[in-house]
Amino acid sequence: MSIAETIPDVISFAVSLSDICLVGAFVGCVFTLVASACVLGFSGEETEDPPVQPPVTVLKPLHGAEPGLPARLAAFCRQDYDAPVQVLCGAQDHASPAVAIVRGMKADFPDEAIELAVDQRSHGVNRKVSNLINIMPRARHSILVLSDSDIVVGPDYLRAVTALLASPRVGAVTCLYHGIGGEGLWTRLSALAINLQFLPQAITAVSLGLAKPCCGATIALRRSTLDRIGGFGALADVLADDHAIGIAVRSAGYDVVTAPFLVGHRCFESNLRQLILHHIRVARTIRSIDPIAYAGTIVTHPWPLALLAMLSGNQAAVLVAVAVLASRVTLCRCVERRFGLPRQNYWLIPLQDVIAFAVYMASFFGATVHWRGADYRVAADGTLIEGHKT
Secondary structure, eight states: OOHHHHHHHHHHHHHHHHHHHHHHHHHHHHHHHHHHHHHHHOOOOOOOOOSSOOOEEEEEEOOSOOTTHHHHHHHHHTOOOSSOEEEEEEESOTTOHHHHHHHHHTTTOTTSSEEEEEOOOOOSSOHHHHHHHHHGGGOOSSEEEEOOTTEEOOTTHHHHHHHHHTSTTEEEEEEEEEEEOOSSHHHHHHHHHIIIIIHHHHHHHHHTTSOOOOOTTOEEEEHHHHHHTTTGGGGTTBSOHHHHHHHHHHHTTOEEEEEEEEEEEEOOOOSHHHHHHHHHHHHHHHHHHOHHHHHHGGGGOHHHHHHHHHTTTOHHHHHHHHHHHHHHHHHHHHHHHHHTOOOOOGGGHHHHHHHHHHHHHHTTSOOEEEETTEEEEEOTTSBEEEEEEO
16 A cells, blocks of 8 residues: 555544544533532531540651651641640651651650651561551550651641541541642642642542542551551552552441541652652552543543644634633632632643643553652552662
């Protein structure tokens, strides 16, 4: 077959692909408006404070000197809470800058509200879980709250979380989160990705009963529940350890409830490479949990789909593209209004959506993730196979 004979077939394929993208963009526009409504209607599960607040151990696995770490840790030590709070920080290297930060903070908290445990032992490929295994013997209280080191909380955080955990049917409490950017472009794009992609999708899935999340931003549970599901040791080689905890708690016959408020997630990316590596890890983590559902999230990328549809010169694609941008800005405004967030950089939305779509497509080609200075390969069952350190 000559090149001239193949040209009509190529053109026909391009037109068909453009039409498919146009339909996908339209569906995505509708989904964005549905997500906006779900965000405005998000309420979570309310409850009243129990008559007696239980003592709490907050588990904080640390890694490096993240910007603003002292202030985030101090917020856990200064909770408006009537019972003892132990903030137990863990590291696996005495040379880690995080170790010096926590030791410097102990002078500000002489009542031992904050403690540090450094243990180099490794119990599996997941270093965060190894860190948790190492510090667990130092945990003094029966109520445990796991929270990543990049999480920002308010003074009523522990009061609200433990109130939800007071019900006997509740085995774990989790929190969704919003992104907090910095001065740089890449941290603002990363925060926008959370606020415009992850958060609305998670809220929509919860509102429609399509998902029951369990996020590392917060997992509060009883020590007895953790023991019943096999402890942290059962998660030593799992990438999505937070999701695995949620599954195990529900399998044990308990509910995992989502708090009616958000915590903050501080973003640190200083360049495009860090941004891409971080979001590739998140995307491939989600893909490993539910590949079919993840593939269906292509409709959450209506702006890139509209751009692809416009390549054919279809005038309808231009109208859909305008509608898509309007819906994306509307979603962003709904997130800001519902959760009292500061005004986002709306002009970054088209760029962020294109980057998010590129990450989405790239997530299907390969199984490598970069996490805490090392490369890993994600096996088909969601376990990690360690590569090399960087």
